[in-house]
Amino acid sequence: MGVAFDEMGASGDGCRPGYEVLKRWLDSTPPDLLATRRAEAELLFRRIGITFNVYGDDAGEERLIPFDIIPRILTKPEWSILSRGLEQRTKALNAFLADIYSKGEILRAGHVPDDLIYRNPYYRPEMAGLKLAHDIYVMIAGIDIVRVDPETFYVLEDNARTPSGVSYMLENREVMMRLFPDLFAEQRIAPVENYPDALLATLKSVAPRSASSDPTVALLTPGPYNSAFYEHSFLADKLGIELVEGRDLQVRDNVVYMRTTEGPKRVDVLYRRLDDDFLDPLTFRPDSALGVPGLMNAYRAGNITLSNAVGTGVADDKAVYSYMPEIVRFYLGEEPILKNVPTWRCREPDALKYVLDHLPEMVVKEVAGSGGYGMLIGPAADKKSIADFAAKLKANPDDFIAQPTLALSTSPTFVESGIAPRHVDLRPFVLTGGDKVRIVPGGLTRVALKEGSLVVNSSQGGGTKDTWVLDA
Amino acid sequence: MLSRTADNLFWLARYVERAENTARIVDAANRLAAMPIAYAGESNEWESAVAATGTLGLFKSLGREPTAENVVDFLALSPENPSSIRSCLERARVNARTVRTALTGEMWEAINGAWLGLRDFDRLAGDRLKLNAFLTYVKEASLRFDGSAYRTMLRNDAFFFSGLGSFIERADNTARILDVKYHLLLPEHESVGGGLDFFQWSSILRSVSANTAYHWVYRESVKPWLVADLLVLNEQLPRSLSACYARICEFLDELSLAYGRQGPAQRVARSTRNRLQNATLDEVFQGGLHEFLTELIGENTRLGQAITDQYLA
Numbered sequence: 001m002g003v004a005f006d007e008m009g010a011s012g013d014g015c016r017p018g019y020e021v022l023k024r025w026l027d028s029t030p031p032d033l034l035a036t037r038r039a040e041a042e043l044l045f046r047r048i049g050i051t052f053n054v055y056g057d058d059a060g061e062e063r064l065i066p067f068d069i070i071p072r073i074l075t076k077p078e079w080s081i082l083s084r085g086l087e088q089r090t091k092a093l094n095a096f097l098a099d100i101y102s103k104g105e106i107l108r109a110g111h112v113p114d115d116l117i118y119r120n121p122y123y124r125p126e127m128a129g130l131k132l133a134h135d136i137y138v139m140i141a142g143i144d145i146v147r148v149d150p151e152t153f154y155v156l157e158d159n160a161r162t163p164s165g166v167s168y169m170l171e172n173r174e175v176m177m178r179l180f181p182d183l184f185a186e187q188r189i190a191p192v193e194n195y196p197d198a199l200l201a202t203l204k205s206v207a208p209r210s211a212s213s214d215p216t217v218a219l220l221t222p223g224p225y226n227s228a229f230y231e232h233s234f235l236a237d238k239l240g241i242e243l244v245e246g247r248d249l250q251v252r253d254n255v256v257y258m259r260t261t262e263g264p265k266r267v268d269v270l271y272r273r274l275d276d277d278f279l280d281p282l283t284f285r286p287d288s289a290l291g292v293p294g295l296m297n298a299y300r301a302g303n304i305t306l307s308n309a310v311g312t313g314v315a316d317d318k319a320v321y322s323y324m325p326e327i328v329r330f331y332l333g334e335e336p337i338l339k340n341v342p343t344w345r346c347r348e349p350d351a352l353k354y355v356l357d358h359l360p361e362m363v364v365k366e367v368a369g370s371g372g373y374g375m376l377i378g379p380a381a382d383k384k385s386i387a388d389f390a391a392k393l394k395a396n397p398d399d400f401i402a403q404p405t406l407a408l409s410t411s412p413t414f415v416e417s418g419i420a421p422r423h424v425d426l427r428p429f430v431l432t433g434g435d436k437v438r439i440v441p442g443g444l445t446r447v448a449l450k451e452g453s454l455v456v457n458s459s460q461g462g463g464t465k466d467t468w469v470l471d472a
Numbered sequence: 473m474l475s476r477t478a479d480n481l482f483w484l485a486r487y488v489e490r491a492e493n494t495a496r497i498v499d500a501a502n503r504l505a506a507m508p509i510a511y512a513g514e515s516n517e518w519e520s521a522v523a524a525t526g527t528l529g530l531f532k533s534l535g536r537e538p539t540a541e542n543v544v545d546f547l548a549l550s551p552e553n554p555s556s557i558r559s560c561l562e563r564a565r566v567n568a569r570t571v572r573t574a575l576t577g578e579m580w581e582a583i584n585g586a587w588l589g590l591r592d593f594d595r596l597a598g599d600r601l602k603l604n605a606f607l608t609y610v611k612e613a614s615l616r617f618d619g620s621a622y623r624t625m626l627r628n629d630a631f632f633f634s635g636l637g638s639f640i641e642r643a644d645n646t647a648r649i650l651d652v653k654y655h656l657l658l659p660e661h662e663s664v665g666g667g668l669d670f671f672q673w674s675s676i677l678r679s680v681s682a683n684t685a686y687h688w689v690y691r692e693s694v695k696p697w698l699v700a701d702l703l704v705l706n707e708q709l710p711r712s713l714s715a716c717y718a719r720i721c722e723f724l725d726e727l728s729l730a731y732g733r734q735g736p737a738q739r740v741a742r743s744t745r746n747r748l749q750n751a752t753l754d755e756v757f758q759g760g761l762h763e764f765l766t767e768l769i770g771e772n773t774r775l776g777q778a779i780t781d782q783y784l785a
Binding site for chain 2: 061258261262
């Protein structure tokens with residue numbers, strides 16, 4: 001892997017368009033001032049209380065996610081390509097879900113093998129034939145984008161279930177505006193603070209037809225022990241909606257109510273941050289204490305909108321991912337604006353053979369995995385882990401896909417040794433409502449703080465940056 | 473608001489109040505236990521401290537001897553005691569985190585700070601200086617929480633539920649402390665006026681932080697029936713049962729006003745308040761202080777249940 005593309009173009013005096021102001025500022029700012037600012041930023045985050053819980057870590061039950069004070073910048077033309085690509089991709093995802101849960105035309109046309117869908121653990125037979133309000137399944141998508149050169153953006157993952165991280169996008173911006181008001185005054189940076197408004201408008205726009213003209217929206221959380229609980233309470237607060245747990249809800253005559261101090265109150269839209277499996281113990285996992293008995297009946301009766309819909313996981317499955325270019329072409333009749341990373345489906349014998357032969361160069365992921373767990377990064381792995389992984393792969397080839405190791409772009413990052421390039425990705429949030437698609441310019445930039453590392457997940461030593469989209 | 477949110481606020485306030493009360497009880501017992509027997513008497517201060525927190529049954533079922541070390545550990549830090557100071561602050565913090573958005577930033581910082589600071593106190597038994605520092609720490613944490621609630625919260629249902637939690641817990645506590653020591657207050661007690669009782673009564677006053685208040689109100693030496701008068705009937709003392717019920721009724725009235733209807737909780741509270749307002753010291757002692765307090769503790773528990781049924785369930 002050669003030297004990765006740097007988004008600022010750090011070598012030499014010049015820099016890439018959009019970075020002029022930042023570069024000048026970085027060049028003229030002594031490192032100790034940067035360190036002071038970073039300490040101030042950390043204090044702000046600590047005071048706000050942004051933390052995340054790490055599963056399987058006894059000692060620190062709540063941790064602060066590392067924040068890098070050097071922003072990542074996108075120019076207006078770059079963003080305009082990205083946002084068109086994101087909208088296109090999300091439309092295709094929604095059309096695909098509506099299709100596979102009704103007629104299954106794409107399967108009959110032979111573009112996607114039907115066993116990949118019907119035998120997928122995230123396919124929900126309960127959804128088959130169900131007509132959703134506005135035919136929207138994925139109201140909130142967090143599509144992970146990586147970049148390898150000035151022109152090429154790849155979609156790495158379509159997070160179509162319950163993507164998280166948007167609270168960091170918002171808080172990072174708050175902190176940056178407090179610490180670096182001059183940088184914001186010198187150039188036009190598109191605001192992100194309207195995200196909660198856009199989200200609420202989106203959620204209200206998909207209310208069931210039986211709801212009143214001012215539908216009641218609530219956010220369903222698994223509770224304070226969930227790793228993203230901070231984000232749940234943050235969003236509920238910003239949206240001005242109740243943060244409910246399963247036990248706060250009850251279903252009567254197929255209508256969902258929340259228990260309030262003034263008696264039961266009807267809920268029309270649930271922004272649920274609880275996985276399908278736990279939603280309703282009568283339909284899914286019977287041992288779930290987090291869900292609401294009867295919720296699926298209310299859903300089928302059309303009295304509540306779940307956002308995202310049940311069963312969207314089948315669309316962000318990593319094996320289905322590999323068919324996304326065909327999916328875009330099939331439903332929209334357009335060429336995909338955003339590229340897919342070339343993907344070998346290990347379920348196919350030829351692909352499996354190729355992958356096994358090239359393991360040290362590849363990234364192998366579990367089809368159903370997330371959070372950066374259960375994957376192999378060939379170039380960074382030693383011989384033993386490669387051999388171990390090969391055995392796992394041979395035992396269950398269906399569970400894996402493989403991709404070439406991408407030279408993810410880097411962004412200047414303030415680390416112990418000073419300013420150095422670190423690999424980044426980008427998660428913009430795409431909101432699809434009954435009226436229109438809303439995308440707040442920006443997103444969450446995640447950065448792998450360890451030198452050379454390609455894993456940006458916060459659970460594995462990743463940090464975040466503010467993401468600036470220049471408006472001129 | 474969500475019933476669960478109201479329930480969390482109610483219990484959050486109760487846990488904080490309970491932590492402070494327990495700290496005061498340990499403090500009073502600690503002083504008394506340090507005195508020569510001729511002053512403090514032979515009763516086991518430590519056992520009655522456990523009794524005053526209402527956890528004597530649990531303490532005994534764990535097979536512990538009521539020694540200073542065992543009781544300090546049990547009341548202050550023990551995870552086996554759901555009402556120990558540490559358990560209370562931990563549960564308060566879990567509740568606070570769950571209803572974070574219903575709290576003001578100052579309240580959250582008060583509770584989160586109190587919880588974070590617990591790490592500095594991992595062992596207390598046998599270290600009196602550290603114990604004193606811990607008890608002061610707990611009292612200050614509770615004052616900070618109360619103060620920030622009082623100064624920063626909107627006067628809406630969140631404030632009322634949190635206030636109800638504080639005062640119901642406080643009423644329970646004052647009644648229990650008095651009840652555990654009631655034998656000392658009986659007028660026929662053989663050594664009335666003796667030096668021994670003086671320190672015992674002072675210790676009761678100390679455990680509800682009313683030592684100075686007593687002297688301001690009565691301007692005479694500590695008399696048992698006046699101690700009872702102060703703690704039960706005197707509305708000026710913020711920890712007296714009368715004062716607690718005045719506030720409880722106020723919060724419940726605010727709630728019925730905000731929600732446009734009232735229910736059993738308002739009726740139960742008002743009847744207890746009337747009883748306290750109309751009682752005289754003579755009547756209380758005639759019927760038996762212990763009986764009176766036992767009934768009040770029962771009514772207080774019923775009120776808690778009525779609030780739960782009406783709003784929190």
